[in-house]
Amino acid sequence: MSHEDILAGLAAIVNEVAGIPAETVQMEKSFVDDLDVDSLSMVEVVMACEDKFGVTIPDTEVKNLNTVADAVNYIAANK
Amino acid sequence: MSRTVVVTGLGATTPLGGDVASTWQALLAGQSGSLILQDPKFAELPVRIAAPVKVDPSNILEPHEIRRMDRSQQLALIASREAWADAAIESIDPERLGVAIATGVGGAISLMEQYDILKERGASRVSPMTVPMLMPNGPAAVVGLEVGAMAGVHTPVSACASGAEAIGYGAEMIRTGRADVVVCGGTEGCIHPLTIAAFAAMRALSTRHDNAAAASRPFDRDRDGFVMAEGSAIVVLESEEFAKARGAKIYGVYGGQGIAADAHHIAQPEPEGRGVMLAINRALKDADLSTKDIFHVNAHATSTPAGDVAEAKAIRKVLGADADHAPVTAVKGATGHLLGGAGSLAAIVSILAIRDRKIPPVANTENLDEGVDVDVVIGKPRDLPAGDMAALSNSFGFGGHDIVLAFRSV
Numbered sequence: 001m002s003h004e005d006i007l008a009g010l011a012a013i014v015n016e017v018a019g020i021p022a023e024t025v026q027m028e029k030s031f032v033d034d035l036d037v038d039s040l041s042m043v044e045v046v047m048a049c050e051d052k053f054g055v056t057i058p059d060t061e062v063k064n065l066n067t068v069a070d071a072v073n074y075i076a077a078n079k
Numbered sequence: 080m081s082r083t084v085v086v087t088g089l090g091a092t093t094p095l096g097g098d099v100a101s102t103w104q105a106l107l108a109g110q111s112g113s114l115i116l117q118d119p120k121f122a123e124l125p126v127r128i129a130a131p132v133k134v135d136p137s138n139i140l141e142p143h144e145i146r147r148m149d150r151s152q153q154l155a156l157i158a159s160r161e162a163w164a165d166a167a168i169e170s171i172d173p174e175r176l177g178v179a180i181a182t183g184v185g186g187a188i189s190l191m192e193q194y195d196i197l198k199e200r201g202a203s204r205v206s207p208m209t210v211p212m213l214m215p216n217g218p219a220a221v222v223g224l225e226v227g228a229m230a231g232v233h234t235p236v237s238a239c240a241s242g243a244e245a246i247g248y249g250a251e252m253i254r255t256g257r258a259d260v261v262v263c264g265g266t267e268g269c270i271h272p273l274t275i276a277a278f279a280a281m282r283a284l285s286t287r288h289d290n291a292a293a294a295s296r297p298f299d300r301d302r303d304g305f306v307m308a309e310g311s312a313i314v315v316l317e318s319e320e321f322a323k324a325r326g327a328k329i330y331g332v333y334g335g336q337g338i339a340a341d342a343h344h345i346a347q348p349e350p351e352g353r354g355v356m357l358a359i360n361r362a363l364k365d366a367d368l369s370t371k372d373i374f375h376v377n378a379h380a381t382s383t384p385a386g387d388v389a390e391a392k393a394i395r396k397v398l399g400a401d402a403d404h405a406p407v408t409a410v411k412g413a414t415g416h417l418l419g420g421a422g423s424l425a426a427i428v429s430i431l432a433i434r435d436r437k438i439p440p441v442a443n444t445e446n447l448d449e450g451v452d453v454d455v456v457i458g459k460p461r462d463l464p465a466g467d468m469a470a471l472s473n474s475f476g477f478g479g480h481d482i483v484l485a486f487r488s489v
C-alpha cells in the first residue's frame with residue numbers, strides 16, 4: 001500500500017469521524033491545530049485506522065502523531 | 080414579582096412528520112404513526128408495534144454527527160434547530176441563555192450498542208464517545224453547545240412527564256431572572272428490543288397486531304395499552320420583555336405549571352387521581368386562572384385501560400361544570416407515546432390549538448369508554464371560540480409524577 005493510498009484512507013476516516021473535508025487532510029497539517037480534531041475524535045481516528053490498516057497504535061505512540069504525515073508514516077512502517 | 084414568559088419558537092420531529100407544520104397537519108387530519116416494526120431483530124418479541132419518527136435523523140444530520148450522538152441527542156438537536164431558527168433571535172448574551180431538555184432514559188441505545196461491542200470486540204473498541212452519548216444530560220448538553228447557552232443546561236427527569244417538566248423548569252429560570260431565553264422540552268429515541276420487551280413485560284403495550292395503525296386509541300373502550308414511540312419536541316421560551324424588545328413573533332403565553340406526585344405505585348396511576356387534581360389546581364393557581372378560563376385540556380391519556388379513565392375523572396372533578404366548555408384531546412392516539420418527548424409535544428399542540436382555535440381529534444378513537452365523562456374530541460377537529468382563553472396540558476410519568484402546564488392566548 002502506497003503512502004498515497006494510506007493518506008486517502010486516513011482522509012476518509014477523518015472525514016467520517018469529524019466531518020472535515022477529505023481534501024483538507026494533507027501531509028503537513030497538524031491534527032489539532034490545523035484540522036481541529038479534538039482528543040476524543042483522535043481516539044476514534046486511531047481506532048478506525050487500526051481496523052482499516054491492520055496496525056496497532058499504542059497510546060504511547062498516539063501522542064507522537066501530531067501531523068497527518070506522522071500518522072501516514074507510522075502506518076506505512078507498521079502495517 | 081415574577082416575569083411573564085412567552086413562547087417564541089417551536090420545533091419537533093415526530094412519528095407524524097419531520098417538523099412542527101407537518102406534525103400539526105397530520106394531527107388535525109387524524110393520521111397515525113403506529114406501525115409494525117419490520118426489522119428482524121423485533122420479530123420474536125411479544126409486541127412489534129411502535130411509532131418511529133417519520134423522518135430518520137440519518138436523512139438530516141451529517142454522518143459524523145450521527146456517529147457521535149445517541150439517537151435521543153440526534154432527535155433533540157433536529158427539533159432544537161427548528162425551534163431556534165423559528166425564534167430567530169439575532170443576538171443574545173450567552174450568560175442569559177439556558178437549556179432545559181429532558182428524557183426518560185437518555186442514551187439507552189448507545190449504552191446497549193457499546194456493551195455489545197465490548198463483548199464482541201473488546202474494550203479497545205468501545206467508542207470514546209460512549210459516556211457523552213449515554214449520559215441522560217446528553218441531549219441538553221448537545222443543544223447547549225449548539226446555541227451557546229451559559230446560563231445553565233438542565234435535564235429534569237420524570238419519565239413520561241419529562242418533556243413538560245423541562246418546559247416548566249425553563250419557565251422558572253426566566254421568571255426568577257436566571258435567563259431571558261431558554262430552549263426547552265423533551266426527547267426520546269429508545270425503540271429497541273430490550274425496551275419493547277421491558278414495557279411488554281409490564282403488560283403496558285397494545286398487542287393490536289392486526290391493526291397496528293389503530294392500536295393507540297386513548298379513551299376508547301377497546302384500548303389495550305400504549306404504543307412506544309420516539310421523537311423530540313422543543314420550544315423557545317423568552318421573557319415577554321426580551322421578546323417584545325426585539326419584535327419577536329409570539330405564539331402564546333406560558334401561564335404556569337402545577338407539580339404534584341401520586342405517592343401510590345411505582346408505575347400505576349392512583350385511581351382517584353388525587354395527584355392529578357392537585358397538579359391541575361396548582362397549575363391554575365400558578366397561572367392565576369380559574370376553571371372558567373379553561374377552554375381546552377390536552378390529556379396525557381396513553382391508551383392504557385387504567386390511566387385514561389382516572390385522568391378523565393380527575394379533569395371532571397377539578398373543572399366541574401366548566402369541563403363542558405373545555406374539550407379534551409390526546410395526542411398519543413396519533414403519535415403513540417413519545418415518553419420523554421411526550422410532555423413537550425403536548426405543550427406544542429396546546430399552544431397551536433389556541434393559536435389556530437382548532438383542537439385535533441383523538442386519532443383512532445371511535446367509542447368512548449363509559450367511564451369518560453368529559454368532552455373528548457373525536458372524528459374531526461373541533462373549533463374553539465374567539466377571545467381570551469387558556470388551555471391545560473397534562474403529563475404524568477411512571478413513578479407517579481404529575482405535571483400540568485397552562486398556556487394562554489396572546
